[in-house]
Amino acid sequence: MGRPRKALLDRERIGATALELVDETGDFSVPEVARRLGVQTASVYHHVDGRAGVIELLRERVTDAIDSGTLAGVDWDVALENWARSYRAAFAAHPRTIPMLMTAPVRAPGVLAQYETVAGLLLAAGFAPPLVLPIVTGLDNIVLGSALDMSAxxxxxxxxxxxxxxxxxxxxxxxxxxxxxxxxxxTLAGFLGHCRELLRTGPAHAP
Incomplete structure (x- = not known):
């Protein structure tokens, strides 16, 4: 018998299946993912680093819908507003992932790359380094809180x-x-307005 043309199991299928479970029930377990895929739990562990690894696959799948192109070619505040709207839409499609992803460290390289671009925009605009993560976290809170609110x-x-x-x-x-x-x-307009005011009134520094 010839070898199958497509592997029975890969990271893409694991992530897609975990996302289906979270969309349906609000959570997943690695054994549940394995059962739905028709494989042994140990087979899943050959592709991911346990539950934390599956969570990062979930993050990658949800954030694939964010248009990172919104961060290029415009002023920092316009970029952040456009990115926030795309970011919100991506998570509004999968609101049950939000509590899980908000409480797990971000490790996915593609997601980290988007945050790296945002950090670069803020630094280039004149914000001091100690303000970068508070601004990024504040924007995360607005976007993800609103995405969850959209399902209410x-x-x-x-x-x-x-x-x-x-x-x-x-x-x-x-x-x-x-x-x-x-x-x-x-909320987004008020947040961005406050950030603009920080730049207007002098060197942007951490309070």
């Missing part, structure tokens, strides 16, 4: 009969389904 119900405040919150109820009634998008736009 349109009506987040359930006002039952007899509950005396008329101003909240009125505000919710006129906001509509665009609440998450409006909140993201507002």
């Amino acid at each position: 119900p349109d009506t987040m405040w359930e006002v039952s009969e007899g509950t005396a919150v008329p101003r909240l109820a009125a505000a919710q009634a006129v906001t509509g389904a665009a609440r998450a998008d409006q909140a993201f736009d507002l």
Whole structure:
């Protein structure tokens, strides 16, 4: 019998299967990935460094949808805004990965390369090195928090009969389904505006 043209197992299939499980249930285990692929758990470990390795495959698959081209050829603030919007859309498609990926160190080379570009943009713009990671982390928090919010119900405040919150109820009634998008736009604009102010008022330094 000839050898199969395609390997039964590879990192791409492991990552895709783990992502399917997380999208369905919010979590995965290496034995579950193996069962869905029809292989032994030990076979998965031949391709990845345990659970942490699978998490990085998840990160790679989700972030592949981010348009890194948004970081090129424009001013730093425009680049960050465009990148943030693409970044948000990528994670909004897989919101259940967010808690897992936010609490695991980033090791995937392709993802690290995007952060390296962002760090370079900030340094070239004039931000001092101690401010680079706080800005990057702040942007992460805005993007990933908003991506998770996009999977929440349109009506987040359930006002039952007899509950005396008329101003909240009125505000919710006129906001509509665009609440998450409006909140993201507002928060991102405020964040970038503050960063611009740091540069305008003098040397950008860590507080």
